Amino acid sequence: MNRKTLLSTLWVFVTINYLYCDLIGLMDSSLLKQYLKGSVEGMEINENFLLAAGILMEIPISMILLSRILKDKPNAVANLVAAFIKTSVMALTLFLGKPTIYYLFFATIEISTTVFILVYVIGWLKEINALKLSVS
Template sequence: MKTDGNSMNKIDAKILFSALWIFLAVNYIYRDILSNMEPGTLRGYLAGNVGEITITQGFLLAGALMMEIPFAMIFLSRVLKGGANRWANIIAATLMIIIEVGTMGFGTTPTLHYLFYSVIVIACNLYIVWYAWKWRNPENQPVTQPARAN
């Protein structure tokens, strides 16, 4: 297969967005798994609390809705047409940044691992917003990537 030097610098934006949402979902999940390993956390869950917050059906539904955003965006990034895809990514990533910042001290003081993952997911969401914003040709899928330094 013959390729020119520029073809390696193009990536389908839909694939990139979907991959970034997968990356985010895995980071959210693993952060929560590690949070469950903190001393006293499981005891609090069994008592029906997360820090000072009582676990209710509404609380669990809110958590499910928050986590459904990245899961839905994995799929939607692949199937939505250009302009709708661009705006869905901008809106979803902005919403996830707001949620992330808003939940930093929700119920308990953020731990080091929580802060570590928060920096990663905020940075990734910011990248999604930036990339979608600069995606000026959503109907023509490939977007030129910066050339890699050798």
């Protein structure tokens, strides 16, 4: 499997995990009651919060496509930035409130996947830079 296909596939995998974790959260009656009241664990769920959440979810969704169409170096850089952002955000969410057992399960998978993307892309960038030096 080529790098672009692998990265795109990893973004599909992690995006489905993000979405399914959110879906399961809506099945949690204690959380659902908070969502319906507009505040979850003390966080107000308003238009600004939902816009920020939408932007954060657009990152992995966009990476599914961008991983396939960008040229190598911009592709690697975009994957690096996206994986860093998503890993950081997921790690930070573990310290907001008391995470449920199912959230910890999904967060472990999501963080592991984005850390793998980070490590994989760092190796790819080293190869790209080495090729550039050998051509020069």
